Amino acid sequence: MEDPMYSLQDVIRCDLCETPVPPKHCDICHIHLCEACVWEHLSDESKDHYIVPFKLRGFIPECTKHSTEVCTQLCITCNIPVCPLCVASSEHKQHKKEDILTLFETKRELMQKDLQDLEKSTYPRYQEAATNIPVQRADVNKRSQKLTTALDEQGEALHTEIDTIIQGMKSQIDDMDAQHIAAIDQQEVAINHTITEITQAILDLKRLLDTSDVCLVSEYTSRTEEFRSLPAQFQVTLPTFTPQEINREQIHQQIGSLSKPALTFLLDEPRILTDIQTECRDLESVSCLSDNELWTCGFYDNIPRLYNLQGELLRSVQTESGYWPWDIAVIRSGDLVYAGYIDGSINLVSGTQIQTLIRLRGWRPYYLCSTASGDLLVTMESDDSKQTKVVRYSGSTEKQSIQWDDQGKPLFSSGGLFSNKYLSENRNSDICVADCGAGAVVVVSAAGKLRFRYTGPPSTPGESFRPVGITTDSQANILTSDCTNHHIHIIDQDGHFLRVIHNCGLQSPWGLCVDSRDNLFVAEKDIGKVKKLQYYM
Numbered sequence: 001m002e003d004p005m006y007s008l009q010d011v012i013r014c015d016l017c018e019t020p021v022p023p024k025h026c027d028i029c030h031i032h033l034c035e036a037c038v039w040e041h042l043s044d045e046s047k048d049h050y051i052v053p054f055k056l057r058g059f060i061p062e063c064t065k066h067s068t069e070v071c072t073q074l075c076i077t078c079n080i081p082v083c084p085l086c087v088a089s090s091e092h093k094q095h096k097k098e099d100i101l102t103l104f105e106t107k108r109e110l111m112q113k114d115l116q117d118l119e120k121s122t123y124p125r126y127q128e129a130a131t132n133i134p135v136q137r138a139d140v141n142k143r144s145q146k147l148t149t150a151l152d153e154q155g156e157a158l159h160t161e162i163d164t165i166i167q168g169m170k171s172q173i174d175d176m177d178a179q180h181i182a183a184i185d186q187q188e189v190a191i192n193h194t195i196t197e198i199t200q201a202i203l204d205l206k207r208l209l210d211t212s213d214v215c216l217v218s219e220y221t222s223r224t225e226e227f228r229s230l231p232a233q234f235q236v237t238l239p240t241f242t243p244q245e246i247n248r249e250q251i252h253q254q255i256g257s258l259s260k261p262a263l264t265f266l267l268d269e270p271r272i273l274t275d276i277q278t279e280c281r282d283l284e285s286v287s288c289l290s291d292n293e294l295w296t297c298g299f300y301d302n303i304p305r306l307y308n309l310q311g312e313l314l315r316s317v318q319t320e321s322g323y324w325p326w327d328i329a330v331i332r333s334g335d336l337v338y339a340g341y342i343d344g345s346i347n348l349v350s351g352t353q354i355q356t357l358i359r360l361r362g363w364r365p366y367y368l369c370s371t372a373s374g375d376l377l378v379t380m381e382s383d384d385s386k387q388t389k390v391v392r393y394s395g396s397t398e399k400q401s402i403q404w405d406d407q408g409k410p411l412f413s414s415g416g417l418f419s420n421k422y423l424s425e426n427r428n429s430d431i432c433v434a435d436c437g438a439g440a441v442v443v444v445s446a447a448g449k450l451r452f453r454y455t456g457p458p459s460t461p462g463e464s465f466r467p468v469g470i471t472t473d474s475q476a477n478i479l480t481s482d483c484t485n486h487h488i489h490i491i492d493q494d495g496h497f498l499r500v501i502h503n504c505g506l507q508s509p510w511g512l513c514v515d516s517r518d519n520l521f522v523a524e525k526d527i528g529k530v531k532k533l534q535y536y537m
Helices: 035-042 084-088 100-210 214-218 224-228 248-254
Strands: 024-026 031-033 051-053 073-075 080-082 097-099 233-237 262-277 283-288 293-298 305-308 313-316 327-330 336-340 345-350 353-359 363-370 376-382 388-394 397-402 421-425 431-435 440-444 450-454 467-472 478-482 487-491 497-501 509-514 519-524 529-536
Touching (some): 035 051, 073 100, 097 100, 100 224, 283 327, 283 519, 283 529, 336 363, 345 363, 363 421, 376 421, 431 467, 431 478, 440 467, 440 478, 467 519, 497 529
Parallel strands (some): 283 509, 421 467, 467 509
Antiparallel strands (some): 024 031, 073 080, 073 097, 233 262, 262 529, 283 293, 327 336, 336 345, 345 353, 363 376, 376 388, 388 397, 421 431, 431 440, 440 450, 467 478, 478 487, 519 529
């Protein structure tokens, strides 16, 4: 409906000077005022005045007890509008009161903010979570079918002697499926229930924003914080089937076994457990020696340092060359290795001794990690910065080089401003590389075959994504730090997006590692801090 104030047929004007479209109104004198005439009108002290925005004209209620007065304040204690005579009376004298216009506008601002938050942020997140429910359910069925197929193949090899045992193990899978589906259904019910509540809250807010009933408005209480955190989302880790060679005398033992299922919940709001201030300049790398001790190193800093969780410096080592280490890693023996990019070396720190394990020619080592088998994986760049590869070493012996895909194209980007390529081995033996230059996490199998590239959440196509640090956890999830957006992305072993950690106040998150309990350590580059986060329930 067209606002009469702006109607071409009847333009509303200031009652004192005829200025069109006056922004103010005296709700006691019932006249329209331009900004210039407000003070002139207020100068008439022979009567009371109450100036309000033009759009709020007429919303000031008349006093039910004093017919000649209007209510310019709200008694907070009684939640009723009161006039100046009421304010002065003994009934409200000791009560808390607020200017009715100020209160009204403050509440409207809160409601506008809550409405925007619910419509633009909270509600879409719940919608996205609800959309993921069928995907999770289908994934459970798909993976369970793989297990069932493997059991069928083993059952055919063992013939009728093991039919009963095979059927029993299928029943176990069915029971586990039922448990997982029940958990998913329960989460779906909770999410849909909350979506209904949010929808109702949005409708209620819109009605409140259209009302001029100050009592209803003053009773409004925000529920935004109640809706802000999504229910903890769980991740299903299905059992694996391990077949054995057939031995009829030990048939029950030879069939194999299903590992125990695990339901793990990713927290919507991870908790900061520890905050460690280090001496490292431009802190870039962190590597766990144990659950209570961690090594750190920084750019332009030639001294790797070992800290405990209380932030106490336990040990420091100066590099033999005097150049800063590009990256560090704790190997299976508990010793430290570091990459010397400047002099093309990979070095082992054992006790007080530093030994050069590998000296490269034509290549420079970037980043490195230790594998479950005790091998060392190293990302390296050619001297001319035109090629990048991942090399596997056993001791100082090269065992494998990974550089090209099946079409002969480079797997990894080369050179450029964003040349960081941290890497980590997953529990399924995949090699995961955070290729900052390509804006992707590149994952290859242990044989060096490309499995997938992750370039950011599917819900934010085109958004900048610069992965730097990377690590994996006991659930085979991959975690990578997005330095541009100050986020940590969590994806599963097949590249499916799970969650972004964005609400822990992280500043320039860089190097990552996890301890044996899946606590995440994040190196904050610009401020030299390490944060320990709990992201699983």
